[in-house]
Amino acid sequence: xxxxxxxxxxxxxxxxxxxxxxxxxxxxxxxxxxxxxxxxxxxxxxxxxxxxxxxxxxxxxxxxxxxxxxxxxxxxxxxxxxxxxxxxxxxxxxxxxxxxxxxxxxxxxxxxxxxxxxxxxxxxxxxxxxxxxxxxxxxxxxxxxxxxxxxxxxxxxxxxxxxxxxxxxxxxxxxxxxxxxxxxxxxxxxxxxxxxxxxxxxxxxxxxxxxxxxxxxxxxxxxxxxxxxxxxxxxxxxxxxxxxxxxxxxxxxxxxxxxxxxxxxxxxxxxxxxxxxxxxxxxxxxxxxxxxxxxxxxxxxxxxxxxxxxxxxxxxxxxxxxxx
Numbered sequence: 001x002x003x004x005x006x007x008x009x010x011x012x013x014x015x016x017x018x019x020x021x022x023x024x025x026x027x028x029x030x031x032x033x034x035x036x037x038x039x040x041x042x043x044x045x046x047x048x049x050x051x052x053x054x055x056x057x058x059x060x061x062x063x064x065x066x067x068x069x070x071x072x073x074x075x076x077x078x079x080x081x082x083x084x085x086x087x088x089x090x091x092x093x094x095x096x097x098x099x100x101x102x103x104x105x106x107x108x109x110x111x112x113x114x115x116x117x118x119x120x121x122x123x124x125x126x127x128x129x130x131x132x133x134x135x136x137x138x139x140x141x142x143x144x145x146x147x148x149x150x151x152x153x154x155x156x157x158x159x160x161x162x163x164x165x166x167x168x169x170x171x172x173x174x175x176x177x178x179x180x181x182x183x184x185x186x187x188x189x190x191x192x193x194x195x196x197x198x199x200x201x202x203x204x205x206x207x208x209x210x211x212x213x214x215x216x217x218x219x220x221x222x223x224x225x226x227x228x229x230x231x232x233x234x235x236x237x238x239x240x241x242x243x244x245x246x247x248x249x250x251x252x253x254x255x256x257x258x259x260x261x262x263x264x265x266x267x268x269x270x271x272x273x274x275x276x277x278x279x280x281x282x283x284x285x286x287x288x289x290x291x292x293x294x295x296x297x298x299x300x301x302x303x304x305x306x307x308x309x310x311x312x313x314x315x316x317x318x319x320x321x322x323x324x
Contacts, residue, residue, distance in 0.1 A: 026200070085192050
């Protein structure tokens with residue numbers, strides 16, 4: 001049964017709905033973060049959703065078109081502000097993709113996910129408004145009734161993932177295993193937060209029967225990074241990551257290159273040469289802008305390659321200058 005709180009007297013102008021959903025957090029999280037699943041439940045029937053897009057990273061786009069039974073269309077667009085995988089999502093319509101200011105700042109949406117002891121999900125949705133006028137407008141739109149129906153539909157979708165084994169991600173036949181001392185989950189959550197089409201698929205923990213570590217400690221994490229399967233293993237201090245294995249990311253432009261580069265070297269990462277770096281966990285990355293690849297394979301490649309060899313982060317404009 002939903003618990004609904006109308007905090008009109010609060011200076012934050014918050015509307016909130018809380019529900020205990022009969023499905024595990026990983027399924028509820030997938031329904032929020034995979035576009036095709038989002039389309040199944042995100043607006044109350046007979047309305048329906050098309051063209052859902054989820055770029056799951058801070059500043060990444062959230063977009064969905066809501067369609068009414070009489071041909072109505074409403075575009076719900078915004079960006080993500082904060083992401084804690086399987087715990088918390090924060091988004092706003094105050095900005096559009098690329099941090100372009102939206103036509104109107106209506107609210108900040110916060111979704112909280114907490115798994116209970118019986119593998120259900122305590123789900124909380126909070127709508128934080130800029131002022132009393134926006135809060136009253138949301139109430140008149142039917143916040144509690146509408147979100148009550150939507151969460152019912154969310155529960156149906158999340159339960160179907162549990163009940164239908166075909167919809168639960170299988171362990172892939174081939175995947176890259178990354179060895180960590182004891183930070184596999186932290187690393188996987190960090191990587192999933194910075195690249196689109198990424199998610200934690202499953203977390204394996206030690207049991208009473210496995211004597212290698214205390215029960216409940218994370219043993220391995222299966223995760224998908226931009227559609228590619230990986231495994232992160234807590235194997236202890238016996239082996240260290242090195243440059244012999246790296247993840248190569250082909251970025252669209254300089255802006256995406258700068259974002260990934262700065263994020264990956266933060267908090268203890270290190271720059272290397274020619275687009276290579278190490279993140280704070282010791283994993284090596286190659287961050288390569290698509291325009292740079294075109295220049296390196298173009299008619300002026302002989303001029304471009306020496307310029308590349310002098311770089312740490314690849315700067316496309318400097319390669320373009322070298323090509324002239």
